[in-house]
Amino acid sequence: MHADFLPSPAVWSAVEPLLPDAPSGPGRRGRPRACDRQMFFARYYVLGTGMQWKALPRCLGAAATVHDRFQEWTLAGVFKQRWTSGLVQLQAEGRLDWDGQCLDACQTKAPLGGEAVGPHPTDRGKGGVKRHVLAEAQGLPIGVAVTGANAHEVTQVHAVPDAIPVLPPPAEGDFAPGCCADKGYAAEAIRRLLAQWGYRVHLLGRGEEADKCRPPGYRARRWVVERTRARFHRFRRLLIRWEKKVANYEAFLHLACANTVWRHSLLFLG
Incomplete structure (x- = not known):
């Protein structure tokens, strides 16, 4: 598996706090929930290679499981939050x-x-x-x-x-x-x-x-x-x-935006 299509461990450290809590309850049955980190790496791999979900290497997880987790995180706005957090940090440092x-x-x-x-x-x-x-x-x-x-x-x-x-900083004077x-x-x-x-x-x-x-x-x-x-x-x-869903395509786009912003901020090298 080509290393360029997988994020560094620091990428996961930045994303993990943004993930929603896993559903739980006494009536929940079935197999144990797949590892969030593995699901994220699989999603990043799809973004980098452009492959179809069903062509995903089995070592990264079942295609249906990865896609379901992707839908869950897209609905929660995880990927846009990741992009936003990078912009917020650069803004706070005066680097935008x-x-x-x-x-x-x-x-x-x-x-x-x-x-x-x-x-x-x-x-x-x-x-x-x-x-x-x-x-x-x-x-x-x-x-x-x-x-x-x-x-x-x-x-x-x-x-x-x-x-x-x-939001951009307030204008000063005639700027x-x-x-x-x-x-x-x-x-x-x-x-x-x-x-x-x-x-x-x-x-x-x-x-x-x-x-x-x-x-x-x-x-x-x-x-x-x-x-x-x-x-x-x-x-x-x-x-x-x-x-087919525009939200799913925007989620891929937000992750690409996040990758560009976070690389610039040197918080990770993904």
Whole structure:
């Protein structure tokens, strides 16, 4: 089994306090409950390899048991809490850079359909999903949202900041954080909305950004969110959405966000 697809023991130490209590009662029967740590490692393995549940190596547990535990923890919000706790710690340490935020979206296939799936505009109308990501200036994901592939970015701008699990620090003086996005967001209504939220807005195409804003040594600002999306693609389960329930797909996405944030915070090397 490849070690890159399993988290380090420190990952488990960060997750274990977030797990809900195991159901108990005098009338409970059947086999003893499978080990939580083994179930979590199996779930992480599925995220990294992209394999189907039924293809899971037996040494990591029965596929049905692992999937049931995954559903239980998704309902309890374990994976989003893990992402949130990493952001909270970085915020407390003053290590989140709220200036120069970047917003972007990417599409992927969803062949099984389900919730929040729409016709893919560049794949002959087949089922697809779109991931909207807001990253702070270092490329750490601070907001994510999932919609159908046919949802235009302009109509979904409000959903991403609404999904930010931590609040930015209060503005001091005339400071206003910048928000950068590509021409897909270049609508007057979006400019007004971002301005109402207190952002300095940069909505330029790649060529326009190069021509108008580039002093010597300048690099385009959107590279940070593009790097964030590239990090997500290391988790093969995110490349194609096989989950019919949008909550399950979001749980995988939240775990990928948590992995990125916690790696940056050096709390663990997973």
